[in-house]
Amino acid sequence: MSTVAGRASRADAATPERRGVRLCRQWVRTGCAVGRGGSGGWLRFWALCVASAAVAVVALAAVATIATYDGRAARNQARGPVITERQRDAVGLWREGFDTVDKVPHSVVYLRPLKHGAQPPPGLTRWPAPGEVMLSPELVRAGRHEGITSRYGHYAGLIGRSGLVSPSERLAYVGPSHAPDPHERESWSYVRGFGQSYPMGDSLYTRPLAHALLALGALTGVPTLALLVVAARAGSPVPGRRGGPSPVPGGARPHRVAVRIGEAVRPTAVGTALAVPLMLAAMATDLRLPGTGYLLNGGDLRSAWPWMLATPALSFTVTLVAVAVVPRPERRGAVNGRRSPAGTVPRWRVAGCGLGLAAVAFSQYLVRAPGLCAFIGGTVVMWALLPSVATVASRALGAKLAAYGHRTGRPGRMIGGRWTVAHPGVAVRPFVALIIGLGLVCQLQIANSDVGEQAAAARATEARTGEGVLNVQSRDLRPPLIETLSRSLPAGSHVLGLTMDLDEQGALLQGSCRTLRLLGLGCPATPKAATGRDPRVTEIRDWYGPGLRVQAAPAELRLDRLRGSLLVISDGPAPRAEVERAAYALIPAVNVEALGETWLVGAGTKTRLNNWVLLFGSPGLAFLLLAGGFSAAAEFARVRHTLAPLAALTGSPTALRAAAGWHLAVPLLVSTVIAVAVTAWHAGSWPPCWGTGRTPGGYSPPHCAAAP
Structure with a gap:
């Protein structure tokens, strides 16, 4: 008897709290009914549905961005070379070069093991053998039409996902065909392993995480908030309007908030659910982002699955909170449903x-x-x-x-x-x-x-001469290699030596008498001004300065290591692929580019x-x-x-x-x-002449000549 009485007393004591919960549920159910049948209900439903879907997508994009950057940083940390000065501790030689496909740059890493059984970089099952190359899948896909699989040597396979910061990274690992001699060794680094953050590949061109989140927030997040505010107010009845119905007659503010939440639950749930398939697709596979070509790594998103699964629930809550706190539209000074016009604009x-x-x-x-x-x-x-x-x-x-x-x-x-x-x-x-x-x-x-004007000049040069003049540059260009490279070039190719700013008198162009005469430059024994009218000479003079001089080369062509390069000029269609294969077979980390291509690559990146x-x-x-x-x-x-x-x-x-x-x-x-x-x-109305840079030779083409 006393036990029953105690239970009854405890039930009576809990009655106020239970009544509060039941009352709150009742107001929420009332709000659901108002949302289905109230004035403007269809408009409010679709507005909240679209707004909640937008909030969920933006929130998922932010979480995916953070997860992607975390994954990129981890893989870049794992593959970076650990440089050492002690040769006895080194397990291999390492050297990085750069190349382009479709004016998009990528890293070319040269590897040569020094110890048997040494662990290769992540993404490789073995070190590339001499003359072999291993490429990332994206580089193979993008460079197939340029013969990328045969550019650096014999194609030996793909780089694994663990060795790429993203599935869309362009990267090549090359085994040099010969061991570097003492003259070349200073350009190589000794590595004792891999596992240190190092800027290479896509990491060189990636903006910081703060920039990505700022762009997402400014360009997408702020409009989403504006849409959410409008949706929270759209189609809602005006409270306190004389003669208008009130869904909570005499109710306190918490009751009105509960009704608002009840109105928004169904459309918010539907809108949030619309974003879930996109999230699941991004986690299940690598999605290529439209327009950018970037492949989103699904593994990075799966590794952040707690945050990815919590984001829809969080965005659902944020939308409901916004509906609860955003004030309803009011008619200040309204009389009989009409509003007096606003004041005049100053x-x-x-x-x-x-x-x-x-x-x-x-x-x-x-x-x-x-x-x-x-x-x-x-x-x-x-x-x-x-x-x-x-x-x-x-x-x-x-x-x-x-x-x-x-x-x-x-x-x-x-x-x-x-x-x-x-x-x-x-x-x-x-x-x-x-x-x-x-x-x-x-x-x-x-x-x-x-x-800028330099890129514009480079585009004009490309339109006029295409790739008829190629610049081959490397610190390892010595007379024996120059002679070997000249013999391995395709028929109709001619080699000239170019030394920049020699004695501050202007760039010096050297070549055989036969090559110089083909360009209408004669065969001067001493340097003289290059006045030939051949279009290729004109382009060279435009890019390397009007003070360009020409001289017949001695029996053995020599170049300044730091300021010298070779110019390969073709009689017919530019055989760039053959020139690149010949150059990379002899000289690691060589750079082969057309006139002004550096500016085009930089402009393309921008x-x-x-x-x-x-x-x-x-x-x-x-x-x-x-x-x-x-x-x-x-x-x-x-x-x-x-x-x-x-x-x-x-x-x-x-x-x-x-x-x-x-x-x-x-x-x-x-x-x-x-x-x-x-x-x-x-x-x-964008001002057209803001560029102030100059070409590599210090000469600025006459663009925007009218500008002071």
Whole structure:
């Protein structure tokens, strides 16, 4: 008897807490019912569904980025050579060179074991034998058309995944065909193993993790937050509105929060679930990111599986918290469901936006720092004051539409125009989101495409001569090797020696009398100015300075080790593949490139950043447009009951649709056209002559000659 009484007393004591939990559940269920059948429920459902999917995708992208960088760092640490100065401790010789495929650079690592049974680098099952090469899968795929499998020697297999920082890395391990002689040994390093962080391969061109997260956050994360805020407010009933229904009559703030969460649970769950298949696909296999060509390592994501699995739940929670804390739209000063128009826009804002436009237009006539400051300053001022100008323009357009509708007896056009005057934000918000988002992406792309005058000159040279002149450069170019290389070149190839800035009198070009006469340079015994009119000589002179001199070479061609290189000139189509095979067979870490190719490789590396800008910026721009669209639709959903009697008053069932079209469709269409036009003009105003660098020989081609 006493036991039963004790249990009853404990149940009575827990009743308030249990009642609180049951009440909270009841409010959540009430919110679910409101979300299914309330005003604007369909709009709120889809807005929250899209916003929650966007939040989940961005959160997963951030976690995947961190996991990828961790995996890259671990593999780079494992494969890096441990350099030693003590030859007796060394297990092998190591030397790094560089080469390109399709103007994309990659590392070429030369290995030669010194001790039997020494462990090779990660990714290799054995050391490459003399004359063998092992390539990464991506390098084989990308360089097949350039004969990459035979460029450095006999192809002996692929590098394993453990030896690559990413599946898309381009890397080659080469076994030199002969042991380095004492003259070459100083260019090699002794290694006692592998397991130390070392910048090589893709690690040389990778931006820091902070830069990647900053780009993801600025270009994709911020638009996602804007979409989330709009979705949290879209389609929701206005609280406290006179005569309007309240889902929680007399309820406290926690009760209203519970109702909001109940409204958002179902669409948020659906949207979050939409991101899960993408996460599973990225973890199951290597995904190639669109536009960039980068292969995302699925193993890195699987190693971070606790974070990857927790991210959808975290993004689901964040979305619900945002719905709970974001205030509902209010009508301050509303009377009978109508809102008084906002105040007039100060004239100084319109004038300030005009000054920003003028600064952007004037910046193209300036160069270097003044032009950059004028362009950036004008852009910031223009974007900051653009909403005010857009508001003035939207109201002016609405007034003209209303006047025309009144004059022609079209009630839909008149009502739509008047609503545009009273609510200009419907068109202003999508317009500003579009022009700033599109403008930011375009400006970042243009900034990365501003490769300078040297790259422009290199492209022009490539268009004129192609690869008819190849530069072969190495510290190991000695007379015996030069003679052997000359004999191994394909028919129709001629070799010239080039020494840069000899005695500060200009570059010196040397070659046999036969080769010099073929180029129209005669056969001078002493150095004289190179005045030949052959197009190839003209290009050489443009790149290595107008002070280029020419001289007939002695019996044995000698080059300065640090400042000398060979020029291979072809009579017919450039046999670059044959020249590269001949050079790499004799000289490890040799560099073979066309005139100006260094600038093209650097410009290509910079330009490829545009692909990442597009990867991050395109979803961000789409989210901004969706936010503007949902905002406009929510605005009309809130006023549609006010406009409902329009059909009865006018006797036309199409009046409501006409008012919606003139209030939403026409202003949005006009704003889109204006946004595209302004963005195109803004992008075209980028100052064209900011480059200040010079060519390798110190000579700057005459680009932007009109600029001071």
